[in-house]
Amino acid sequence: MQKKLPLLITTGEPAGIGMDIVLMLAAEGKLQDFARPIWVTADHTALQKRADMLLAAGVLRSCPRWQTVDLGIAADNFLEQMHMSTHDGNAFILLNTPCAQSVVCGQINTRNSAMVAQQLEIAHQLATYKAIAAIITGPLQKSALIDADIRLPDGTMFSGHTEFFMQQSGCDKVVMMLANQAMKVALVTTHLALKDIPAAITTNNVRQTVQIVIDDMQEKFGLMHPRILVCGLNPHAGEGGHLGVEEIEIINPVLREFIAAGVNISEAMPADTLFTPRHLANCDAVIAMYHDQGLPVLKSHGFGDTVNLTLGLPYIRTSVDHGTALDLAGSGGASATSLYQALNMANEMAEKSLTH
Numbered sequence: 001m002q003k004k005l006p007l008l009i010t011t012g013e014p015a016g017i018g019m020d021i022v023l024m025l026a027a028e029g030k031l032q033d034f035a036r037p038i039w040v041t042a043d044h045t046a047l048q049k050r051a052d053m054l055l056a057a058g059v060l061r062s063c064p065r066w067q068t069v070d071l072g073i074a075a076d077n078f079l080e081q082m083h084m085s086t087h088d089g090n091a092f093i094l095l096n097t098p099c100a101q102s103v104v105c106g107q108i109n110t111r112n113s114a115m116v117a118q119q120l121e122i123a124h125q126l127a128t129y130k131a132i133a134a135i136i137t138g139p140l141q142k143s144a145l146i147d148a149d150i151r152l153p154d155g156t157m158f159s160g161h162t163e164f165f166m167q168q169s170g171c172d173k174v175v176m177m178l179a180n181q182a183m184k185v186a187l188v189t190t191h192l193a194l195k196d197i198p199a200a201i202t203t204n205n206v207r208q209t210v211q212i213v214i215d216d217m218q219e220k221f222g223l224m225h226p227r228i229l230v231c232g233l234n235p236h237a238g239e240g241g242h243l244g245v246e247e248i249e250i251i252n253p254v255l256r257e258f259i260a261a262g263v264n265i266s267e268a269m270p271a272d273t274l275f276t277p278r279h280l281a282n283c284d285a286v287i288a289m290y291h292d293q294g295l296p297v298l299k300s301h302g303f304g305d306t307v308n309l310t311l312g313l314p315y316i317r318t319s320v321d322h323g324t325a326l327d328l329a330g331s332g333g334a335s336a337t338s339l340y341q342a343l344n345m346a347n348e349m350a351e352k353s354l355t356h
Helices: 016-026 030-034 044-056 074-084 108-128 142-147 162-168 192-201 205-217 235-241 245-259 291-300 337-352
Strands: 008-012 037-042 066-070 091-095 134-137 175-178 182-187 228-231 264-270 287-288 306-313 317-319
Touching: 008 108, 008 337, 016 030, 016 037, 016 044, 016 337, 030 337, 037 044, 037 108, 044 091, 108 134, 108 142, 108 162, 134 337, 162 306, 162 317, 175 205, 175 291, 182 205, 182 291, 205 228, 205 245, 205 287, 205 306, 235 245, 235 264, 245 264, 287 291, 306 337, 317 337
Parallel strands: 008 037, 008 134, 037 091, 066 091, 134 317, 182 287, 228 264, 228 287
Antiparallel strands: 175 182, 175 306, 306 317
């Protein structure tokens, strides 16, 4: 296992289910499925307390094993220490990330929000050092970080994992992709009000999105000639301009540039026919113009198995596709399926990537 780079899981909001789902997978022996070391960021005391709660609830039959590593050393010294030490292959490595105050299940404590942000900083640094194969993020509570005045690197309000990793990596744009066994769907725009979407469908935005999808399908999925289908913005892809002109004036001219360069990509297609088995059977990825054009279809084909990916980063990042579920923390009612799928996707991408 030590010949392969680790997968790093950030457990996110400590009052939520991030620690629960890691412990559940560890107890079931599923963290060994990836033939890689598993590193986890969490508070050691909080993790042990959560394990005790899940044992008492009958969810865990025995307490998973982990080895705790103190992060209070320089990154290069830490990596040297990890390289020289011997680890139990049946235990995960806990990168101890202390909370400021005791964790209470289901109760947000903004004094612990700095610890949540620190997990992301650790993950970014380790990925940048190429010490890990991928980052797999557990859920965080954006409102808690905002209330604690935790900000993005550019000083703006904290708006999520994606924006944090994008800014830390110095990227101008990244692309959200959701994937499951049925399909992979990338988005030109993400969390915008419907009325604001047409203005965001610009030549530059479409071009950048397509290029990022092509690059990552090649570099992180090992598909040298990906087959890509693209949704139009309007019903019937504009119906020749009668139902909108974005396809004629913006989307198709960009797509024809890629077609002329030899890329296997469609012109804008009506979304109501693109997402049919006949088309998806010959497709590696779909690019949708907006959130609710592509994601409801994808999630209807496997909600619990869906993984959130960030394309365009200099490293692999996958995520669970659910929130903190504060009401389930410590009860044993959480499902670890999405985390397992996020780990599986990250591992597959790492196996196909030449740098991991």
